[in-house]
Amino acid sequence: MRLLKRSCLAGLALMILFPGGWTSAAQEASRNDGFLLGALFRTRDLIDRTSADLQKIDREIQENDRVIKKAEEIIVLAGQRNNKQAESVARDAQLKAREARKKNEDTKARLELVRKRAAASYGALKNRLAASLGGGANPPVKGMVSAYSGRVQVSKKNGERFELRADDPGLLEAGDAILTYGSSSAEIQTLDGRGTVQLGEYSELRLQEDTPEKQVLELVRGKIYSAVDKMDDFANMLQEKAKQFGGDFQTVANFSEKEFKAVIKSLARYHKRFEVHTPTSVTAPRGTRFSVELKNEETTEITVFEGSVEAGDLKGEKRILVEEGFKVIVTKDGISGPQKIADIDKWWDK
Numbered sequence: 001m002r003l004l005k006r007s008c009l010a011g012l013a014l015m016i017l018f019p020g021g022w023t024s025a026a027q028e029a030s031r032n033d034g035f036l037l038g039a040l041f042r043t044r045d046l047i048d049r050t051s052a053d054l055q056k057i058d059r060e061i062q063e064n065d066r067v068i069k070k071a072e073e074i075i076v077l078a079g080q081r082n083n084k085q086a087e088s089v090a091r092d093a094q095l096k097a098r099e100a101r102k103k104n105e106d107t108k109a110r111l112e113l114v115r116k117r118a119a120a121s122y123g124a125l126k127n128r129l130a131a132s133l134g135g136g137a138n139p140p141v142k143g144m145v146s147a148y149s150g151r152v153q154v155s156k157k158n159g160e161r162f163e164l165r166a167d168d169p170g171l172l173e174a175g176d177a178i179l180t181y182g183s184s185s186a187e188i189q190t191l192d193g194r195g196t197v198q199l200g201e202y203s204e205l206r207l208q209e210d211t212p213e214k215q216v217l218e219l220v221r222g223k224i225y226s227a228v229d230k231m232d233d234f235a236n237m238l239q240e241k242a243k244q245f246g247g248d249f250q251t252v253a254n255f256s257e258k259e260f261k262a263v264i265k266s267l268a269r270y271h272k273r274f275e276v277h278t279p280t281s282v283t284a285p286r287g288t289r290f291s292v293e294l295k296n297e298e299t300t301e302i303t304v305f306e307g308s309v310e311a312g313d314l315k316g317e318k319r320i321l322v323e324e325g326f327k328v329i330v331t332k333d334g335i336s337g338p339q340k341i342a343d344i345d346k347w348w349d350k
Contacts (some may be wrong), residue, residue: 027121036129038193039144041241043122046146050115057108064101068094114147121146124169142210143190145170150184150201177206180222185348191215191274194234198225198348214273223293225348228274228285281330282323283309291348303327303341311335 071094080088121144131138145164152164154213157175164170164186172178178186178199186199203222210216229237274343276292280300283290288307294300302311304322311328312319318335322328326338 009230035141035192036125036132038191038238039141039189040122040125040129040193041238042193043118043125043144043146044191044241045237046118047115047122050111050118054108054111054115057104057111061101061108062103064097064104066100067097103138110149113166117147117168117170120167121171124171128171139173140210141171142174142207142215143172143176145172145178145186146189146196147187148180148185151181153179153181153182153188155179172207174207174210177204177220179204184220190217191228191272194272195226195228195274198227200224200347208277209275212272214275216277218273218277219292219294221294223291223347224276225289225291226276227289281311281313281331281335283311285309298332300330301327302330303344305344 007203036051071090074090075087075094078084078090085312102348125141125144128138128141145154145168148164148170153161154170154172155161155162155177174186178188180186180199180201180203182201184201186201188197188205189195190197197205197217197273204220205220205222205224205226206220208216208218278292278294278300279297283302285304285307288309289305290307290309291303291305292300292302302309302322304324304326306324308321310319311322312335313330320328320338321333322338325341327341328338329336
């Protein structure tokens with residue numbers, strides 16, 4: 001698949017901005033340890049949630065099997081007694097149970113693949129964190145493909161390209177791009193594990209600048225859905241995982257207890273700016289859920305599902321606040337007024 005040429009429109013971009021200046025916390029997290037540890041917690045959380053979902057699916061499959069077996073017994077008994085109505089009802093129940101079982105088996109296979117990919121990422125993140133703290137020379141990790149479906153390709157800054165596999169940890173560096181084909185999607189962790197970006201089909205996202213002050217993503221084509229945790233929610237998740245798995249991380253990464261708590265504390269209070277560039281807009285969310293879609297090289301649609309964002313052009317000549325439940329259209333000629341969302345196509349949940 002060929003990379004889409006970047007638009008030549010100058011001076012325009014979509015920026016998701018998180019306020020916050022250069023602080024001692026930013027300096028502490030300026031090493032790659034911040035992203036690695038935040039992503040490590042997020043990946044552990046994904047493994048735990050997926051394991052819980054798999055247990056639930058196994059119970060549902062057991063119930064499907066029970067219904068199928070019971071229906072078979074009724075069908076046999078009804079046939080012996082020539083009870084056509086009872087036989088028909090049992091066959092209908094058996095058919096529905098088999099359909100439900102097939103659906104649950106498909107879901108189980110998908111969840112097992114998600115858990116396998118998350119486990120690979122988890123191991124790679126721990127190794128990279130240990131190497132980073134030990135003075136290793138690996139390039140800094142700036143993102144991670146935490147889940148994907150269908151056909152997804154990574155294009156490295158050095159020109160290397162490869163398609164993701166189930167055992168690929170999906171670690172991304174500055175300059176890397178993620179491309180999706182038809183009926184495919186990718187979930188990417190950013191912002192030290194605080195932000196999640198869902199990349200739709202036929203889309204391309206490139207990791208650009210990443211400094212202690214901000215992280216920049218470029219949506220080259222297609223669409224994304226982004227969910228950014230509020231600082232309190234993110235801090236609570238960090239503290240919970242620190243208590244649950246702190247001993248493991250201290251062993252792997254050779255943290256002292258004091259160092260470990262210091263890194264957790266810095267991440268929990270660290271405000272890093274997050275930017276997503278497109279050819280045509282500027283926004284500033286405050287812990288929010290929103291989507292960005294490039295309709296064409298000159299038109300961007302921004303939709304806010306939770307919280308609010310400030311939309312405008314890169315020059316700052318015009319900015320408007322977009323509240324939850326509204327969207328705006330940004331072109332090279334300007335920004336539309338907020339429009340109420342009529343119908344929502346939740347493609348990221350499909």
